[in-house]
Amino acid sequence: VSRRKHLLWPGLAGPALLWLTLLYVAPIALVLAMSFASTDFIGRPVYTWQLGNYHTAFQPQFLPTITRSLMFAALVAAICLVIGYPTAYVMSKYGGRYRNLLMLAALVPWLVDYLIRIYAWIQILGGNGLIVRLIGALGLNPHGDLKLLNTSPAVILGLVYNYLPLLIVMCFVAVEQLDDGLIEAGKDLYGRPLAVFLGVTIPNTLSGIVPGVAVVFLLALGDWATVFFLGGPQQFMIGNLIQNQYTSAGSLPFGAALTVLLLAVVMIVIVIAAFAGRRLSGRRVTFV
Amino acid sequence: MLLPACGGSTAGSSATSSASPTLAPAEVDGDLNLYMWQGYVPDTVLKGFENEYGVKINQTFFGSETEMLAKVAAGVEYDAVVIASNYLTRAVPYLRPVNHDAMTNWADQVLPGFKVPPYDPDPKVNEMLAPYVGVPYAAGGIGVAWLNEHMGTSLPDTFSVFWDLKDKAKGHITLFSDQQFTIAMALAKLGYSINSSNPDEVNAAADALIELKPYISAFGPAAVAPVLQSGDGWLNMAWSGDIYYSLTSILKPAEAQGVGFQMARESLIYNNDNWVIPKSSAHPGTATLYYDWLLAPENMAQCPPAMGYVVPTKAGVEAYNEMTKDYPFLAVNAEQLYDTSQWIAALTGDNLKVWQDAWVRVTA
Numbered sequence: 001v002s003r004r005k006h007l008l009w010p011g012l013a014g015p016a017l018l019w020l021t022l023l024y025v026a027p028i029a030l031v032l033a034m035s036f037a038s039t040d041f042i043g044r045p046v047y048t049w050q051l052g053n054y055h056t057a058f059q060p061q062f063l064p065t066i067t068r069s070l071m072f073a074a075l076v077a078a079i080c081l082v083i084g085y086p087t088a089y090v091m092s093k094y095g096g097r098y099r100n101l102l103m104l105a106a107l108v109p110w111l112v113d114y115l116i117r118i119y120a121w122i123q124i125l126g127g128n129g130l131i132v133r134l135i136g137a138l139g140l141n142p143h144g145d146l147k148l149l150n151t152s153p154a155v156i157l158g159l160v161y162n163y164l165p166l167l168i169v170m171c172f173v174a175v176e177q178l179d180d181g182l183i184e185a186g187k188d189l190y191g192r193p194l195a196v197f198l199g200v201t202i203p204n205t206l207s208g209i210v211p212g213v214a215v216v217f218l219l220a221l222g223d224w225a226t227v228f229f230l231g232g233p234q235q236f237m238i239g240n241l242i243q244n245q246y247t248s249a250g251s252l253p254f255g256a257a258l259t260v261l262l263l264a265v266v267m268i269v270i271v272i273a274a275f276a277g278r279r280l281s282g283r284r285v286t287f288v
Numbered sequence: 289m290l291l292p293a294c295g296g297s298t299a300g301s302s303a304t305s306s307a308s309p310t311l312a313p314a315e316v317d318g319d320l321n322l323y324m325w326q327g328y329v330p331d332t333v334l335k336g337f338e339n340e341y342g343v344k345i346n347q348t349f350f351g352s353e354t355e356m357l358a359k360v361a362a363g364v365e366y367d368a369v370v371i372a373s374n375y376l377t378r379a380v381p382y383l384r385p386v387n388h389d390a391m392t393n394w395a396d397q398v399l400p401g402f403k404v405p406p407y408d409p410d411p412k413v414n415e416m417l418a419p420y421v422g423v424p425y426a427a428g429g430i431g432v433a434w435l436n437e438h439m440g441t442s443l444p445d446t447f448s449v450f451w452d453l454k455d456k457a458k459g460h461i462t463l464f465s466d467q468q469f470t471i472a473m474a475l476a477k478l479g480y481s482i483n484s485s486n487p488d489e490v491n492a493a494a495d496a497l498i499e500l501k502p503y504i505s506a507f508g509p510a511a512v513a514p515v516l517q518s519g520d521g522w523l524n525m526a527w528s529g530d531i532y533y534s535l536t537s538i539l540k541p542a543e544a545q546g547v548g549f550q551m552a553r554e555s556l557i558y559n560n561d562n563w564v565i566p567k568s569s570a571h572p573g574t575a576t577l578y579y580d581w582l583l584a585p586e587n588m589a590q591c592p593p594a595m596g597y598v599v600p601t602k603a604g605v606e607a608y609n610e611m612t613k614d615y616p617f618l619a620v621n622a623e624q625l626y627d628t629s630q631w632i633a634a635l636t637g638d639n640l641k642v643w644q645d646a647w648v649r650v651t652a
């Protein structure tokens with residue numbers, strides 16, 4: 001009986017394990033295998049063992065794309081933090097009985113499909129769009145050459161718009177868990193508001209800040225659709241490079257190698273964030 | 289495209305050796321699973337087939353050629369699939385030959401120059417492709433679309449306008465994100481073959497695109513209507529059928545008035561979608577019957593107006609010419625369609641790698 005009991009709990013994890021294996025581990029294993037493949041005469045992958053795709057990925061010609069991707073992702077994460085954290089804080093501390101409703105309101109844009117939201121931005125930022133017309137009507141665009149779409153600010157705006165709700169939710173949960181007694185204690189010790197905020201509030205909500213920033217950074221790093229629709233050739237990111245290999249007449253094995261390298265960066269960032277979060281806040285930081 | 293002898297025979301022989309040698313008769317052997325671009329065949333034609341033969345048509349739509357090819361190669365059970373002519377060579381190992389003799393409309397309706405299609409510069413490749421084409425369906429070329437307000441009402445009929453007028457259109461030029469068509473356009477501008485396998489020529493085309501890059505607003509989707517409507521695309525690459533569809537169905541009449549379009553004298557950069565039967569099809573008989581149904585003049589007459597492109601069949605050309613009579617810049621004739629040098633061929637072998645590397649340089 002005890003042996004059966006012993007097997008019961010691990011057994012219950014079986015379906016989830018199977019799900020994870022089939023839909024997560026197996027596809028990643030396929031991508032990994034593909035990254036060492038070569039292509040045949042008509043461009044089909046031929047499974048073999050060669051490092052040519054990785055060698056290509058480390059050619060200097062990709063450096064501008066990789067640097068740009070890292071910079072865009074870091075900037076997006078920073079902007080999301082600056083906007084998202086205060087929003088989450090105010091919602092949690094001053095939202096009263098409406099605070100859960102406010103958090104749901106922050107998620108409302110996500111009820112609409114990602115592509116439709118991007119297309120909406122095309123309409124807003126386009127040459128005949130709302131903003132350009134408004135600026136023109138105010139006489140601030142005398143030459144009619146103001147351009148918002150297909151620029152770096154448009155891409156940053158699109159990425160921030162898409163991922164901000166994630167950061168708000170993660171910070172909101174952390175602020176909700178913050179013990180108000182700690183803030184009171186800080187004030188009792190004659191801490192000024194800013195000192196209490198920086199010395200008590202921030203460190204005790206790092207369990208939301210760190211994974212929030214890391215998740216936004218990683219999602220922005222791998223994004224391609226926002227750049228594809230709102231950006232131009234000067235905004236090309238690593239996600240676009242990978243997407244080009246899978247659609248168009250690209251090389252699937254090279255796309256797989258780039259995907260594996262991007263996943264490696266993702267893993268490293270997650271480990272660093274988890275480690276840093278735990279070290280700084282003394283709490284376990286998870287990404288779920 | 290230069291097709292090395294061994295490679296060509298590999299693609300061809302693997303298809304013929306492992307394909308079922310028996311051709312399917314044109315008779316119902318089950319429901320029909322269609323895999324195509326959304327809205328590619330008028331509902332009336334599909335419903336008519338269902339009613340006539342008592343079968344159900346299940347439609348699935350794809351978003352890109354590679355997505356389609358991956359599923360066909362993986363053996364997903366589709367019976368009738370559309371494949372672009374520049375992907376056909378790649379797809380042949382996964383296709384079964386079509387029984388043209390069993391189709392009552394094939395001999396009479398398909399234009400003589402498409403019994404063996406003109407898709408590849410190498411006639412042997414075209415001979416190899418011919419048995420797999422059930423219906424040559426939606427042929428179109430690439431031209432230049434512009435906004436009169438910014439570029440004027442008349443432009444020279446050349447792809448050079450992208451370079452010559454780059455200062456005027458700075459920040460408002462859109463080219464395709466599809467590497468093959470965009471590099472082909474630059475090759476044509478430089479006076480080279482759109483299917484060049486000469487690395488120096490392909491790299492020169494890449495250099496020309498890199499020169500143009502600071503002036504380009506996007507390597508964007510093939511659909512041109514959004515950038516014409518938003519006013520951001522002053523000078524754009526555009527498919528002939530897409531411009532027809534945009535002018536007649538998407539843009540408001542006043543917007544359409546402000547749009548100019550023409551093909552370029554260097555090349556028409558033709559491509560054609562072909563109905564084929566995958567090897568994995570469980571109902572090749574119904575598919576053959578469906579292709580015969582599509583070719584029937586009364587059915588085919590409805591197709592070009594629905595998807596905007598010419599179909600190289602008698603009824604298809606007639607319907608296309610009728611629908612484009614108000615748009616003379618879209619007119620095509622059989623001589624143009626038969627001219628192999630106007631068609632964009634499949635990229636294969638070392639050439640595929642040369643084009644891929646060139647495109648990476650352009651986009652990085």
